[in-house]
Amino acid sequence: MRCRECGYRSVRWLGRCPGCGEWHTFVEEETGVRAARRGTPAGDPPRPLTEVAGAEETRLTSGIAEVDRVLGGGFVPGSVVLLGGDPGIGKSTLLLQAAVRVAGAVGRVLYVSGEESALQVRLRAERLRAVHPALYLAPETDIERVEKHILELKPVIAVVDSIQAVSLDGLAAVPGSLGQVRECTVRLTRLAKNTGIPVLLVGHVTKEGVLAGPRTMEHMVDTVLYLEGDRHHAYRILRGVKNRFGSTNEIGVFEMDSAGLREVENPSRLFLSSGSVPVSGSVIVSCVEGTRPLLVEIQALVSTTGYGNPRRLTAGVDTNRVILMAAVLEKRVGMLLSGQDIYVNAVGGVRISEPAADLGIALALASSFRDRPVPAGTVVVGEVGLTGELRPVPQLGKRLREAAKLGFDRAVLPAGGANEPGGEGLRLLAAGSVAEVLDLVLTK
Template identity: 60%
Template sequence: MRNKTTYSCQSCGHQSARWMGRCPGCGEWNSLTEEKVADIKEVRGISGSSPVAVTEVIAAEEDRYSTGIKELDRVLGGGLVPGSMVLVGGDPGIGKSTLLLQGAAAIAASAGKILYVSGEESTRQLKMRAERIGAVHQDLLLLSETDMSVIERYIKELMPVAVILDSIQTVFQPDLSSAPGSVSQVRESTGILMRIAKGTGISIFVVGHVTKEGTLAGPRVLEHMVDTVLYFEGDRHQSFRVLRTVKNRFGSTNELGIFEMRGRGLVEVTNPSALFMNRRPQGVAGSSIVPSLEGTRPLLVEIQALVCPSGYGTPRRMTSGVDHNRVALIMAVLERRVGLRISPYDAYVSAVGGVKLDEPAADLAIALAITSSFRDKPIQEGMVLVGEVGLTGEVRPVSGMDKRLNEAAKLGFRLCIGPPREQQDESLGIIEYICVNSLQEAVDAAVER
């Protein structure tokens, strides 16, 4: 029988019967590669599954056990759920393997046997890393293997509490002729691990590589199959690392875990707001503070802006840690609604500490930092700013205001400018609150002319 071939997109997984220069699914160029289609001999599913009436299903709160790292437990929603599958992505060298190796040793010390499978390092290299970061335990088992059938056999023989696979792009299924890291290999390997996790109750961590755009490499189905998706972010030139939840079937999304990279591994940062505010400049124009809310964690972040005359025909707009398009929108509102003639000027906006802010509550702080830099007048000391800015110049309410104000009060801030609040509660007694309806009112209250 003649072998059948298909062309699969390495970015989105789209399959085509013939080669095309551009993928019709995602629009990527030269991403279709030829793969042989293997005959399907057996279709395996989750063992023991059968239809059952919804009224007969016993629903209970998921049993969890601690990973031994509080910040990791936070982003997982309170601990690790047995039988769950967690995908961890991040840039090369950011600390994914270090984090999981520390977590593996902590789980081995508290919950039992754990298997760490590496397709990128030998067991000798893993032992050297474990000794350096103090992650050595007799129940931590190391395996250097890329054959998925061998990995599956060892998992079923050992029956560990959890399995860590580093990384999914290095393993391969012998039945498939495509290369490791291809769409079919990643999809089949993930499917095998998912059946093991759901059928045996073993928790599985899978490390995934990311593209230059910062998204997980491979087909999007990889993120849909797992229960939790974590991104490990940060600048390799700085010591702080952020573990962010973007999907979690057992907890809140957009949770944050803060770590600091040191010589002996990652150290948890229990009070990141105080750490980020430690070296904040005093009495300097272009600096503002926003009480951000990432998941359930309030976090005070400094926004810095620099507005200066442009030396080119087209003014430059550069951002770091905040959305570029959002900053352009805020600058347009400032020019139209507040009357600041900033369109001929270069503007640079940054979130200090390597934190990425994507919530609209930071709009007011960004707008006031730009205004402060443009007028060369500092914002009042001890003030935080929170609120979403609309195109008509109005300041809109945001959620979780109580947590934001309480966090600001803990660090000594005594004044907050924000949108009108419908519910007047006890948090207003902790910090003085100034309600503003428009961006013009906020500028008049916070920045001198």
């Protein structure tokens, strides 16, 4: 909203303008996404889609294969990409590394740092070996000056680190607030669309795990990526949650060390613990993230509740799925888990969300409860229904092939999957229900 007398801006309607003191002067402004998306000012007449030029997108590669994979092949001209993640997870590191590669390969890149001084960025760049004459740095928090820098420098790509740190002077809201973040995002989106320069925004995540300020921001940008991982582990996963130009299933895997984030090309064995002696509660599942198979160890600990309500704590797996699997075990197998504390982890700081890991979770719980280990070399796949039945999973062949490649020799899978190509070299144990799996696997 804007005061039509003095131009004072506010995110909401105000009866009296704090700028000039006039009453009822606030009017709706056409800033924002609406204006940015309106297309060319002259207003093109409708045309057949077949005649719209530029069907072949020219994507700009980031120089980091794992980033390109998640973007769907690189940056699309004029697109706005938001990179979210916890503080300290490595967002600035990743973007600085991408920025220097683009600068080296294509041309000028502008890195706007609203949080760190030029010296701090320079020191980090030296540590990351990310110093290049075509990489321009602007320690700047004023959005209008950021726009000016982008227009003057005409970089091939612009990075704004972070969107919470930049603000519009004269807007009655503090930097980082919803109003400021929205206004700045709108301006940068419009600039990107008008100039064709891809803009990368860094966004912080709040304690609740959403991008600070704005879910709204996710709607305004073209692509939303999250960098996630456990700060106590070296692995970081880049995940797309929204992408107007590609799939959101792909992940990129990195390892953090003193020289920055290193790409991990073959991550499938990262998320296994190193122990070779089977212990109860540990199960290896074969997951697929996007097009990539990933073997992940799930660990469960089931122990009698001391007092109070039984606890259900998880890391890296969906708590609701764990509760569901506990209920299925209780009802369909007769395992009394309601008086037990349950802890379930995915090893290595990875997060798995696909239902194909259900059987692995259920088996880990049962294994811990009965204190019987799953034999070494066993990999498990399968979705579990409410009646305890096993359902088929997508891309079974790929999961089995990866397990065989990494030296596993047995696979437990839903009935019907035993003929799947890819299982060569593995002994396949097909089962129709969770109860059957426990009989097959947890007998000593």
